[in-house]
Amino acid sequence: MPGHLSPPPVGQLCYENVNGSCVKTPYSLGSRVILYAVFGFASFLAVFGNLLVMTSVLHFKQLHSPANFLIASLAFADFLVGVTVMPFSMVRSVESCWYFGARFCSLHSCFDVAFCYSSLFHLCFISIDRYIAVTEPLVYPTKFTVSVSGTCIGISWMLPLVYSGAVFYTGVNDDGMKDLVSALNCIGGCQIVVNQDWILINFLLFFIPTLVMIILYSKIFLVAKQQAIKIENTGSKAESSSDSYRSRVAKRERKAAKTLGITVVAFMISWLPYTIDTVIDAYMGFITPAYIYEICCWGAYYNSAINPLIYALFYPWFRKAIKVILSGQFLKESSSTISLFVE
Template sequence: MDGLEGSELCYPQLLNSSCRGLMRPRPEAVLLYTLLSSVTVLTVALNLLVIISISHFRQLHTPTNLLLLSLAISDLLVGLLVMPVETVRFIETCWLLGDLMCALSYIIGFSLTSASVGNMVLISIDRFVAICYPLQYPNKITRGRIELCVCLCWAGSFLYNGLILKEHLGQPDRHNSCHGECLVVISYVSGTVDLVFTFIGPCSVILILYMRVFVVAVSQARAMRSHITAIGAVTVTAKKSEKKAARTLGIVILVFLMSFCPYYYPSLAGQDISNSASSWAIVSWLLYFNSCLNPLIYAFFYPWFRRAIKLIVTLKILEQDSSQKNII
C-alpha cells in the first residue's frame, strides 16, 4: 500500500512498524460520522425513555416490564459504550485508543450482546408461562425470581465472554501485524462454542416457546369466540392483554433474530471470525442497530409507552404523585 495515494501511516514516528491506511475523503467521513452519531444519540435517548418510564410509573412495575427494563439497559449501554467506539473504528483507518481499550471494547460489546440474548430468552419464558399457564403465572413468575434471573443473566454474560476473550485481554496485540491495528480473531473452536451458547441454543429455546405460545393463543382465541359471556368479559380482556404483549414481544424477538443471523454466519459456515473481514462492520452495525429498533417497536405497539413519553417530555413526571398516574 506504500504507493497508494491518500494513504498515511498510523504512527509516522514508527515508520515500517506502523500500519498504513487509505484515508477516507473528508466529505465521506463527515457524512458517516453524522449518520452513525445520529443513530447513537437516538439509541441512547429512546432507551433512556424506556428506562425512565418503567422505573418511574408504579403501574409498570411488573415482572414482564422488569425484563424489558433489563433489555433497555443493555441497549442503552450499547449506545453509550459500544456505538461511539465502533463509529471511530469503522470510519478511521487507524486504532488510536491503545491496546487496553482494544481488548475492553470487544469484551464489553460481546458481553452486552450476550446479555441481550439472555434477556430475550427470559422474555420468551415469561410469555410462555403467561399464555400457557395463566392461573399459575402469578406464583411462578414473581418479581424476586425475575430479579434473580436478570442478575444471573448479566453476571453470566460477562463471565462467559471474559473466558472466551481471556487471551485477547491478556495480549491484545497478539494478532496485530503493525502498530495502529486492533484485530481480534476468534478460533473456529471458540466460535463454535459461542455459536451454540449465544445463538443456536437460545434461539432454539425462543422459537420452541413462541411456537407453543402461538398454538395456545390460537386455541384460546377460538374458545373465547364461542364462549364469551358478560361474566367472563374481564377475563377475556385480561387474556387479550396478555396476547397483545406476547405479539409485541414476538416482533421484538423476530427483529432480534434477523439482526443476529448475519453476525453468526461465519461460524455457521465453519470459518474463523475476524474483524478484518470486509463484512464485519456491516454485520456488526446491523447487530447494534437492533438496540435502536427495540424502543421504536415499543412506541409503535405499546400505548403506555407513548403516554409515558408525553409525560416525560412535558416534565409532568416532576409533579407530586406522578408515579401513581394511570397510563395503562
Template sequence: MDDQHYRENITVQYCFPDSNASCRKEIKDGIGYFLLCFVLSCISVCTVFLNLLVIISISHFKQLHTPTNLIILSLAVADFLVGLFVMPVNIMQLMDSCWYFGTIACYISPIISFLAMYGSLYSLILIAVDRFIAITDPLQYSTRITACKTVLFIILGWSFYLCYVIMYLYFNDYFIQPELSTHCYGECVLVVKYSWAIIDLVVAFIVPCCLILFLYSTIFKVARRQAKAIRAVNNGASSKNGGKMLGSSEIKAAKKLGTVIFVYLTCYIPFYLSSVSVNSLTSTSMVWTVFCWLIDINSSVNPLIYAIFYTWFRASVKCIVTCRIFESSSSKFNLFSDN
C-alpha cells in the same frame, strides 16, 4: 480502475508519527464516508436517547414495575450500551483505522460489545419464558413470576454471559497473546478462531433461538386454543370477561414481544452465518463491519417497537418530555388511563 480510484481517495499516514512501531493510518476522506458516518452518528444518538427513555420510564413509574417490564428494562440497558459505547467505537474505526485509547480500552471494548449483544439475547429468552408462563398458566402467573425473582434471574444471566465473554476472548488469545493479532502500535483487532466461531454459534445463537422459537410456537398454539374457547362461551357475560382477562391481553402481549424477537433474528442471522463461512473472522473485515452494524441497528429498532405498540411508553415519554416527571407524585401517575 476501481482499485486505483479507491487508492486515490485514501490518504496513508501514521497513527503515532513519533513511534517507529506505529501502524499506518487510513483516513477515508470521501463525501460518501462523511455522509455514512453522519447517518450512523445520528442512529447512535437516537439509540441512546430512545433507550434512555425506556430506562427512565420503567425505573421511575411504579405502575411499570412488573416482571415483564423489568425484562424489557434489561433489554433497554443492553441496547443503551450499544448506542453509548459500541456504535461510537465502530464509527471511529470507519473514519480512522487507528486505535487511540490504549491497551486497556482495547481489552474492555469487545467485552462491552459482546456483553451488550448477549444481554439482549438473554433478555429475549426471559421474555419468551415470561410470556410462556403467562399464557400456559395464567392463574398461577402472579405467584410463579414475581419482580424479585425476575431481578434475580436478570442478574444471574448477565453474570453468566460476562463470564462467557471473558472466557471467549481468553481462548481466542485476546488477553494473553495480543501480539498474535496486533502487529503495530495503534491497532486493536479481534481475531476469532473458527472453532470458537462454531462454539459461539451453538451456545449463543442456535440453542437460545431454538428455545425461543419453541416457546413462542407453544404460546401461539395455546393462544389459538384459548381463542376458540373464548368464542365458544362468549354468550355468557362472565365467561366472556374472564376470557378477555386471561386470553386476549396475554395474546396481544405475546404478539408484540414476538415482533421484537422476529426483528432480533433478522438482524443476527447474517452475522452468525458469516462467522462460520471462513476459517477465521477479524474485526477489521468488511463482512464483520456490515453485519455488526446490522446488529447494532437492532438496538435502535426495539424502542421504536415499544413506541408503536405500548400506550404506557407513549404516556411516560410525554411526562418526561413535558418535565412532569419532576413533580413530587409523578412516580404514581396512572399511565393506562386512556385504555
C-alpha cells in the same frame, strides 16, 4: 475479526511517521460525514431510547411488574451498548483505525460481547415469561414473581460478563493463532482474533437461546390462536364476570407476547448475518471483506436502537410515558402514580 481489503495508497497510515502503524483505509469527506451520521444516529437512539424505557418502567408505579423489570434490564444492556461500544466502534469503522489504546481495545471487545449476549439472554427469559403468561394467565402472577424475575436478570448479566471476561482476558480466544495475531499486530489496530473452538461456542451461545425463543413463541402463537377462536365462539353467549376477566387477561398477554415476539424477530434479523459471517470467517481463513464485516457488525449494533422504537409503535403506555417524561411532568411528586393504561 478482521476483514481484508486491497492495501490503500502508500502513506495512508493511522499514525504518520510511526514505525509499525496500521494502514488506513481512505474515505472521502462526504462518505465519512454520511457514515458518522448513520452510526451516530444509531448510538443516539440506543442511548436516548433505552434511557426512556428504563425511566418509564422504574418511575411509574403502574409499570412495576416482574415482566417490565426484565424489559428495563434489557434496555440497560442496550443502553450500555450505545454508551460503551457504539461510539468507539463508529470511529474504528469510519477511520479504519483504533485511537483509544490497546488496553481499551480488549475492554471494548469484552463490553461488546458481554452486553450483546446479555440482551440475548434477557430476550430468552422474556420469551419464557410470555409463554407462562399466555398459557397460564390466571396463575402467572404466582409463578413469575419479582424474585424469579430478579434471578433471571442476575443470570442474564453474570454469565455474559464472566464468559467475555474469561475469554478476552485469559487470551484463550487466539490459542493456536499466534502467527495471525502477530501479522495483524500494528499500532492503531483493534482486531480481536477468535479461534474456531471459541467461535463454535459463541455460535452455540447464540443458537441455543434463539432456538428456545423460536420454539416458545411458536407455541405461544398456537395457544393464542386457540384462545382467540374460543373467545370468538363464545362471544355471542352471555359471559360471567370471571369469564370476562379471563378473556381480558388472555387478550392483554397475547398482545404483549406479540410485541415481544416482534422484538425477538428483530434481534434474529439483526444478529444472524453477523453470527453466520463470524463462523464462515473462522473456518474459511478470514475471507470476509472489511466493508462486509462492518455492515454485519453495525446491523447487530442497530438492534440496540430498535427495541425502543418497537415499544413506541406497539405499547400505548410507553407513548404516554414518553409524553409525560419529555414534557417534564415526571418531575412532579405525584407523576409516578399516573395511569398509563386501563385494564
